[in-house]
Amino acid sequence: MRTVRSRPVIGTGVNRVDGPRKVTGTAPYPMDFDVPGQVYAALVQSTIAAGRILRIDTEAAEASPGVVTVLTHTNAPRLKRAPVSKLGASPPPPLQDDRILHYGQHIAVVVAETPEQATAAARLVSAEYEPTEPLLDLMDPRAPQVDDPWGTDHSRGDAAAALTTAEVMVEATYTTADNTNNPLGPFATLASWDGGHLTVHDTTQWPFLVRGTLAAVFGVPESSVRVLAPYVGGGFGAGLRVWPHVILTVAAARLLQRPVKLVLTRPQMFTSVGHRPKTVQRISVGATRTGDLVGIDHRSVSPVAMEDEDYEPVASGTASAYACENVFTQDRQARLNIPDPTSMRAPAQAQGNFALESALDELAYKLGVDPLDLRLRNYAEIHPVHSLPWSSKALRECYEVGAQRFGWYARNPVPGSMRDGNWLVGYGVAGVSYPWFAMDCYAQVTVHRDGSALVRSAATDIGTGTYTVMTQLSAECLGLHLGQVRFDLGDSDMPVAPQAGGSGLTAALGNAVFDACHQLLRRFAELASGDRESPLYGVAPEAVEATQGHVHPIGRPRLGETYTDILGRHELPELAANGHSRPRSQDELGMAPAGAFGAKFVEVRVDAELGLVRVARAVSVIDGGRILNEKTARSQIIGGTVGGIGMALLEDTVTDVPSGRIANGTFGDYLIPVNADVPDMDVVFVGDPDRGSPVGTKGVGEVGIVGVAAAVANAVHHATGKRIRSLPITLDALL
């Protein structure tokens, strides 16, 4: 397999190529687009969680100044449910009947000439309901259960038998809270119909999903739909689906034959674009007295919306985390009258890891061994499920480098033994084995007569650095400098790309870009090889590479010529090639494809009397395969760690009972970490390029958040002797 060789551009922490546009405010996010003649939509949402709409009064709203139309279930067009994607079913289409399935469900959309008029008129819509008792409690026996929703439940050996005979055992229940994605940019959609053609600016992590969904729902060919998302103000998974408000905006635009723009408010973001579901996890871990794991049983229950799906296999990660012969994992979902749960950064893994890595810490204390040593003792040298070597795994190095940088072994292991004034000091560690996820991807590269290149793919950059790393990779493969390459994305008219999600985009897109560049270089080489005037005449095309703008025999840069020379002699304005990447299965590879690995070391300070918990230090050591850009990769890990601090200590989307209303749906009430909560963070990358793909990168978008909550909880235990098994860890639990 041809692979990328390390050269100066790859791996270098170059600044974001879109940085100047972002800091000068000229990068257009979906809500920044306007088209002539557009009108504005505002949503009306239900104020009960279950029941029916008996009557909905839109008269006052319709009579309100500037109002163009009001859509409710009584007059909205009938819409087909969108097709199932690789991430599961689409949410049910909006305004199709009088049923209410959750508080904050869209029950009307008001369209007016200005956003203020639409907002004011939306307040005038009133609904009369016939409420029924909503199901809001995850443990409510009346909640319909979905067993093994994704076929991920795992059983090997005999966990039950192993646990009954285990010499030492930990058995405990852990719970995590509902969290809300809360990207900074409010989700926005601007839809314009031109005859049968639809153009949509949308906050999405997956333009192709939006295109396919809208084409199916509105019965038009996919080629008549164009979805644009050149910049997205964050997503954390909320942009992986086509939400009802998007459908409503497009429906209103078609009905009115005018462009319609909708921007969600912050409170609406809490009920309209998904959230991380809470979990209740029961876990049993058994070991020999010397610390060899003999059995793990991990069962999770999490909520799902009444008529939706959410891929959230919470316990599944435990199957491949440790070398243990007897493992049982089980996932179950309970249907509740809640807004749709959906992927949020490291869906399922962030919650499941909290239970597993907390339980490991409990076991270490019960055994009287160092928590780090226990993890190393049960290190999975080969993939525990597939019994194949990993395509890459440097988790051991993560632990070792992390322990050294953090000063792990300087800790006194006795809980409550370390103190600094009023503050109890605690150290905690957690390991992370992130799953592998990959999809097909396409890219196109063109080199112009002046030697500059344009590379395109319908991917998105949700703040992760896709523009930058793909510009670097293209420049490297084509032998150009960064300024000669433009990378375009975020347009469904470009080659097909998968979602920015599952930590899979960088690998999929990188390998497609690599393939495209390779194909193009080959085309140039073939042209030159048959050209008597070329210094490359007769050189085998596969023996050619490009550096510093020159196409030349491998290792002999002086014998080549430029792209411009070749194109000029052949009177070609440009030359283009397409590239494709596809995931390679374990059978093809003879290896288990690996995701990222990581180790998290955290120091917390707990105020002995006031219960305050503050994170004082965090060391993250990550095996992400080849790192294309140390700076943007590091930012991903920092951001993930900040999210992890939020999950561990602050974030909790509270639902009122019995109304089903989100009690804290604002940035003032839903707490995310601020700078003062975030300590200096040490981020290090270790490991080698992954052997499963040509570029060798493994995604690092999600691994950074996983393990933080467990490391914090373990550190809180070390500081105080109190084992907190419920997130977030707030001071009242420590008083």
Next chain:
Amino acid sequence: MRALEYVRATDAAQAVEIVAGDPTAAFLAGGTTQLDLMKDGVLNPTRLVDITRLPLRAIESHEDVLHVGALVTMEELAAHPTVADRIPFVRDALLSGASVQLRNMATIGGNLLQRTRCRYFRDPDVSQCNKRAPGSGCAAVHGSPRMHAILGASARCIAVHASDLAVALVALDAVVHVQGLAGPRQVPLTEFYLEAADSPEVENVLQHGELITSLSVPLLPAGARSGYLKVRDRSSYEFALTSAAVSLLIFGNAIKEARIGLGGVGSVPWRAWEAERALVGASASVENFQWAAAQAVQGAWTVPGTAFKVELARRTLVRELQALAGVAP
């Protein structure tokens, strides 16, 4: 769309006259509460009288009192040298509130009149709120009350007064200067607020149209030590779960004067009179501090979600008393 008249007041008397004569009019200063609540549909004035051009921005320092114009911003007051020198816990309280951006807009008069952060009050879709709709009930009592009051609260309302500044100012016996149609009057801040347990819908003694023009803030005696301790889940940009504004004057080991305000726990900025009485004349010791703190939270009214605040408020006060007195635990 709701039409709104905007009037820029040129003098205080005119501003008072307009608002007093129109039940649907409201004053507009920094707007950090007023505009938020209008956008949320909680407040619906039809006329806003902008008072920001009135000459109420002076800070005058006298021997034992500071006069603060109502339109002085939080940042301006925090930066005043007399505040830092003579009433440092006022500065601490100011700088622990909101964010720099908000403190640059928010005025001292507005800070005193800020409305509760209760999410049930701030969401008009919640039908039960005795503050918004008297007699409708209180959804917070059965809801998520972590940020709510335990003192001056009842089943009728548990909304907290969220100001940090006001906690220090009640402890200092600050006096509010008010101008109304009948002329000026003065109200001690300790008598300015009305507890939610009694009147959720009426939060203070102001008549509609009365305008806060300034504040007199007594300065602490020489030798007094003061501090403001704010306990919150998030390290910054967050309201208090509990807070304590404390000033102590200690001679030898005897406490000559104690001023204590509690925040995050009261439906009004809470003056802990009983705790002060317990301390004056007593020696500065952990036992006495604990006894005083227990007095401070006497009569707390809690629901399951607020019960922890009784103990937390007690510990918060003890911690600040210890810190000021230099008494080790």
